[in-house]
Amino acid sequence: ASSLPALDMPNAKAYVAEDKRAGGRIYALICDPTLPVRVNMMRSLRGVKASGILPMIEFGPVPWPDGRSCMAVLYQEPLGGRVRSDTRTRNDPIHERDINRMAIDPLRAGIKELNERRVTHRAIRPDNLYYMDPARQQIVFGDCVTSPPGYDQPMISETIVSGMTQRDGRGAGMLENDLYAFGVVILSLLTGRHPCADLSDEDILHAKITQGSYQALIGDLRLPLPMTELLRGLVSDDPQQRWDLEALDLWTEGRRLSPIQTKPAQKAQRDFPFKGKLYSNTRELAAALGQNWDAAVDPIRDGQLETWLKRSLDDKGRGEAITKALKLVAASSMDSRAITDSMVTTVMSVLDPMAPIR
Numbered sequence: 001a002s003s004l005p006a007l008d009m010p011n012a013k014a015y016v017a018e019d020k021r022a023g024g025r026i027y028a029l030i031c032d033p034t035l036p037v038r039v040n041m042m043r044s045l046r047g048v049k050a051s052g053i054l055p056m057i058e059f060g061p062v063p064w065p066d067g068r069s070c071m072a073v074l075y076q077e078p079l080g081g082r083v084r085s086d087t088r089t090r091n092d093p094i095h096e097r098d099i100n101r102m103a104i105d106p107l108r109a110g111i112k113e114l115n116e117r118r119v120t121h122r123a124i125r126p127d128n129l130y131y132m133d134p135a136r137q138q139i140v141f142g143d144c145v146t147s148p149p150g151y152d153q154p155m156i157s158e159t160i161v162s163g164m165t166q167r168d169g170r171g172a173g174m175l176e177n178d179l180y181a182f183g184v185v186i187l188s189l190l191t192g193r194h195p196c197a198d199l200s201d202e203d204i205l206h207a208k209i210t211q212g213s214y215q216a217l218i219g220d221l222r223l224p225l226p227m228t229e230l231l232r233g234l235v236s237d238d239p240q241q242r243w244d245l246e247a248l249d250l251w252t253e254g255r256r257l258s259p260i261q262t263k264p265a266q267k268a269q270r271d272f273p274f275k276g277k278l279y280s281n282t283r284e285l286a287a288a289l290g291q292n293w294d295a296a297v298d299p300i301r302d303g304q305l306e307t308w309l310k311r312s313l314d315d316k317g318r319g320e321a322i323t324k325a326l327k328l329v330a331a332s333s334m335d336s337r338a339i340t341d342s343m344v345t346t347v348m349s350v351l352d353p354m355a356p357i358r
Helices: 039-045 096-116 160-164 175-191 201-211 213-218 225-234 245-252 282-291 294-301 304-312 316-330 336-351
Strands: 012-018 025-031 056-063 069-076 129-131 139-141 272-274 277-279
Touching: 039 056, 096 139, 096 175, 096 225, 096 245, 160 201, 160 282, 175 213, 175 225, 175 245, 201 213, 201 282, 213 225, 225 245, 272 282, 272 294, 272 304, 277 282, 282 336, 294 304, 294 316, 294 336, 304 316, 316 336
Parallel strands: none
Antiparallel strands: 012 025, 025 069, 056 069, 129 139, 272 277
């Protein structure tokens, strides 16, 4: 089979295919047989012809030369190729006067179509967009079924909470996850570059927690006021304030909304030292503890964390919650390792109740 590396997905290889029934240019994505694929999503998208969505023709298992059976997904070939080839390459930005016609309107329609089918894309990111036409005017979202939902998403495209989660456990999420990622895509198209391209995932997460997603992603860029309003609404860190499809529709109709910006987490009067770094709020500290499990035990057991909460954050409630939790764990009949694990995970849940359970 002839490969099409320009159309590869992170966990599926692209090959030339032939549609003997209807003709037309199609290609096949051959999935990694060791990774779960979204079969239910395939059933939802098969045969769907909607603006903003790469048309899926068919799917099914095929025998492969290595003796295994692999899932194959057939798509109509996007004749204009991929919008962005990789995260490092700079592209020509799409001008504000063209962004609605080329991207916002069709992609918004694609998200609406998925929402009406009660499914989420969960693979909306700057390097998964394609031009369907040779003139490169019609942009669509790429494949979303060849790996688990959210599995291939970069940190920039995930909300703070989802970005903290192991990528194979992110789940299908909700409409708000797709809308947040849609905001990041619009920013990438407007600027012609991958947001936060020079930062590590850890640094991106830190910036989102301490500055808020909008400021972390925008940095010192200056955008037209309508685009600023749109992005503030889509990448709000408060799910209750993040724009839904109705708010997005109002914006496209010319109604001007004023998104309420989520305040960054409360800063401590004195930073908490851990593993050679300083942490100024509970959310970023919880994330650091979760990434350094064994090292988290001592500052919890010796009371440093409780003291910091009470004195530097004036948060006696959480300090006392940690004290109570530690007493309950200590009184349990679990073995010492299980007690330690339970202690750390309980404390992290107190520090950041919205975060994934670690």
